[in-house]
Amino acid sequence: MPQTANPIGKHGLELPRLGLGTASLGNFLGTVTDEQAVETIELARTSGIRYFDTAPLYGHGLAERRLAQGLAGAPRDEVVISTKVGRLLRAGAPRDESQYFDGQPFYTDVPEQGPVWDFSYEGVRTSLAESLERLGTDRVDILNLHDPDNHFAEASTTAYAALHDLREEGVVRGIGAGMNSTGVLTDLVRECDLDVVLLAGRYTLLDQSSMADLLPACTDRSTMVIVGGVFNSGILIDPKPDARFDYVPADEARIERAQRIQEVCRSFDVPLAAAAIQFPLAHPAVASLLIGARSATELQDDFDLLDVPIPGALWRRLQTEGLLAEDVLVPAGR
Structure with missing residues (x-):
C-alpha cells in the first residue's frame, strides 16, 4: 500500500496519508494479547503503513511497549x-473518572501504574523520556x-514551552495536541505554533462539528x-440499538441518523463503514487518517474499505437528504 507523504511544518517532517492508532492495542474497550497486538503492527508495516500513533495513557504503557515489539527490526528512519x-x-495514581463509564474502566488488564495529570515543563520532558524507554527508541x-x-492554562504555557524547546532542540520534528473536542484545541491552534492537531471523532460522517471552529x-x-x-x-x-458513540452507548437520535446514512449507502451498494473511513480525507486540512484496528483481521478489513469505489452520487444524496451539509467537502466519486 504505497503512500504519499505530506510535508508538515518547517522542521523536515513528512506525514504519511495513513497511520495506525494504538489505543485499541492498549486494551481499550477489550483485552488484546501481546501476540495479537504485535501481529497487527507487523501487518501494518508490511502493508506499507509508516505512521504509528500512541500514548502513555493507552493501556497505561502497554500500547507503547507493544509498538516497540511490533516495530522491532524496522529501520527507524522509515x-x-x-x-x-x-x-x-x-504507582498509587488516584482513579481518573474520565476513564470510566458506569463503573467500568475503558482500559482493561493494564499495569498497576496509573495516569497522573502533569502539564508542567519538567513533566512534559519527563513524560517523553519515559515514553522513549517504553518505545525502545531515541526519538x-x-x-x-x-x-x-x-x-488549558498549563497546556498553553508551560507544556507548550516544553514542546517548543524540544522542537527547537531537534528532539522532535512536529508538535501538536490531541483531543476529541474542539474548543480548547481551537484555542491552542490560535495561541500556539502547532504543526499538527490530532482530532478524534469530530470530523466524521456523523459529526462534522469541527467545521465551525x-x-x-x-x-x-x-x-x-x-x-x-x-x-x-x-x-x-453498525448502528444497532446498543451501538457506542464516543466510547459510551449512543443516544437514539444519533443511532437514527447513522441508520439513515446507512440506508443511503446501501442504496448504492456501499458499506457504511467504507463511506465513513473515506469521508475525512477529502478535506484539504486533513493530512493523515489513523486506523484504530485491534487485530490483523480488522486492519485488513479497513484496507478493503479504503478501496471500495464510492460514486459521487452517494455524497450528493446525503447532502440532499440533509445528512451532510451542502458545504462539506466530499471525496471525488469513483
Whole structure:
C-alpha cells in the first residue's frame, strides 16, 4: 500500500496519508494479547503503513511497549512515531473518572501504574523520556499534548514551552495536541505554533462539528489535521440499538441518523463503514487518517474499505437528504 507523504511544518517532517492508532492495542474497550497486538503492527508495516500513533495513557504503557515489539527490526528512519504528554504513569495514581463509564474502566488488564495529570515543563520532558524507554527508541517524530480540556492554562504555557524547546532542540520534528473536542484545541491552534492537531471523532460522517471552529483555524494557521475515530466508536460500522458513540452507548437520535446514512449507502451498494473511513480525507486540512484496528483481521478489513469505489452520487444524496451539509467537502466519486 504505497503512500504519499505530506510535508508538515518547517522542521523536515513528512506525514504519511495513513497511520495506525494504538489505543485499541492498549486494551481499550477489550483485552488484546501481546501476540495479537504485535501481529497487527507487523501487518501494518508490511502493508506499507509508516505512521504509528500512541500514548502513555493507552493501556497505561502497554500500547507503547507493544509498538516497540511490533516495530522491532524496522529501520527507524522509515517510520513516523507520535506519542503524547500531559499524563505521567505513577504507582498509587488516584482513579481518573474520565476513564470510566458506569463503573467500568475503558482500559482493561493494564499495569498497576496509573495516569497522573502533569502539564508542567519538567513533566512534559519527563513524560517523553519515559515514553522513549517504553518505545525502545531515541526519538519520536511528533509530540502531542493529550486531552488538555481542563488544563488549558498549563497546556498553553508551560507544556507548550516544553514542546517548543524540544522542537527547537531537534528532539522532535512536529508538535501538536490531541483531543476529541474542539474548543480548547481551537484555542491552542490560535495561541500556539502547532504543526499538527490530532482530532478524534469530530470530523466524521456523523459529526462534522469541527467545521465551525477548528478546521477554519487550522486552515488559517497552516496547522495540519490528523483524523482519528472515524467510526465514532463503532456506530458508523453498525448502528444497532446498543451501538457506542464516543466510547459510551449512543443516544437514539444519533443511532437514527447513522441508520439513515446507512440506508443511503446501501442504496448504492456501499458499506457504511467504507463511506465513513473515506469521508475525512477529502478535506484539504486533513493530512493523515489513523486506523484504530485491534487485530490483523480488522486492519485488513479497513484496507478493503479504503478501496471500495464510492460514486459521487452517494455524497450528493446525503447532502440532499440533509445528512451532510451542502458545504462539506466530499471525496471525488469513483
